[in-house]
Amino acid sequence: MVMVYLDHAATTPMLPEAIDALTAALAVVGNPSSIHSAGQQAKRLLEESRERIAATLGADGIEVVFTGNGTEAVNLAIKGLWWQRRTAAGGAEASPARRRILMPAGEHHATIDTVEWLVAHEGAEVVELPLDEVGRLRLDVLADELDRDAASVALVTMLWANNEVGTIEPVDEVARLTARAGVPLHVDAIAAYGQVPIDFHGIRTATDAPRGAGLVALSVSAHKIGGPAGIGALVLDRSAAVEPLIHGGGQQRKVRSGTQDVAAAASFAAAADIVAARLGADTARMAELRDRLIAGVADAVPDARLSGDAGPGASARLPGNAHFSFPGCEGDSLLFLLDAAGVAVSTGSACQAGVPEPSHVLMAMGRSEADARGALRITIGHASTDADVDAFLTALPAAHAQAARAGLAARATSFDR
Structure with missing residues (x-):
């Protein structure tokens, strides 16, 4: 793969x-x-x-x-x-x-x-x-x-x-x-x-x-x-x-x-030298890919919540960054399911001694612990292509559906206890 x-x-x-x-x-x-x-x-x-x-x-x-x-x-x-x-x-x-x-x-x-x-x-x-x-x-x-x-x-x-x-x-x-x-x-x-x-x-x-x-x-x-x-x-x-x-x-x-x-x-x-020479062109291309990815996530998973500054202009957020919380999902579940589908992303959350932790960044922004646990960071770079974004958006719906089922099952088990 x-x-x-x-x-x-x-x-x-x-x-x-x-x-x-x-x-x-x-x-x-x-x-x-x-x-x-x-x-x-x-x-x-x-x-x-x-x-x-x-x-x-x-x-x-x-x-x-x-x-x-x-x-x-x-x-x-x-x-x-x-x-x-x-x-x-x-x-x-x-x-x-x-x-x-x-x-x-x-x-x-x-x-x-x-x-x-x-x-x-x-x-x-x-x-x-x-x-x-x-x-x-x-x-x-x-x-x-x-x-x-x-x-x-x-x-x-x-x-x-x-x-x-x-x-x-x-x-x-x-x-x-x-x-x-x-x-x-x-x-x-x-x-x-x-x-x-x-x-x-x-x-x-x-x-x-x-x-x-x-x-x-x-x-x-x-x-x-x-x-x-x-x-x-x-x-x-x-x-x-x-x-x-x-x-x-x-x-x-x-x-x-x-x-x-x-x-x-x-x-x-x-x-x-290369990055400085290409800064304007590369960041514009990365931002275009990022915005297409953000729009695609909104279509595929309407309740996904974009984190960070979504305002217009270069001063708002990094051109290569898209960060979402997926209600009802554990970010790590999404990561592993996407990885199995051939797409490498990150939760962006701290992980100590193999134990997933809620994102301290989202918590500092006033978000709930559930939001902070359901985070996924997708970041674009100089080598990223339209095909990469397409592959992610193709793999996301099935991964999200499976992660949501796993998340609901885990909460039901914890309630039974």
Whole structure:
């Protein structure tokens, strides 16, 4: 069976150009930290790759810190800013009174678990900011928290776009509020990179951000844009400093030590170049496929409920994201039935130790637990076609009918008990 792949938010196939760049760079011998000719050849390739990636993010090469993945980039930003803002490493401006981390509800678990670790082990206090009914941060609550006591805030962290429901967040406005309050902002742009324009310097300039405040850190990952797994990056503004997670040789501004993966960086850069060059055309095509899929689901399952911002315009939701709740169904049942029919999608919900959990994102949006358990995320990518959408819409009615029967049987059994 040929699998129809509609889970590009989890990972997307490598672009041919990225595969070619990886293959060619694997033959380059030399540690980029070595001063001999072989090392300098590797360093040139590494730094050229860094500059190319930076250009797609509106940043300078020196501001791109390579990491092992997006999760590491998120950890480095949040923990690193927390320690820097509170301890002696932060210099005269550091204060142990900065214990609060402002974080919207419904964040990715890379952020949630990192913040929870700081709460458990470092004495952090997390303020969970509410979302509205489409999954967008309530700016009025954030503004109130910053106005109330900005001096106690170590940092604000947020998604650029929600990885489950696809809603694009008001990053510009949050950057403006944090710049005005003198608080650093980290943005997890892993789901957004390659689907929306990102201009790191543009936001800092537009918000008149002072040194070390406003948007200072942004996380991305290569495998979400057609690059290889195993490499991500943290864009860290020149004016910002973080306490490192990894200590050693001091590579990469003494922010992240360790021998850098030249081949992965070259492959990442190749993917970044392609995605940036095709951004407008590709996202328009993806949005067209997404809208056709959304309309097809509404026809096939009229009671399916679209999650996230359904409003018009590029600022509403990611072009490749369609997220539904199916009343009376378990999302996992739908996933397995569609998989058996040759279509790969995702529930978009957390699954710990093999036990399905309701979507924390939908719960944060005020949806019921039943809605949060019946969620399905369908995500389109650069390789998606009309035939993929047709295959999904063909397989959905039978899968939904069977999942609904299973859901009703399961509830009847629980009532009997």
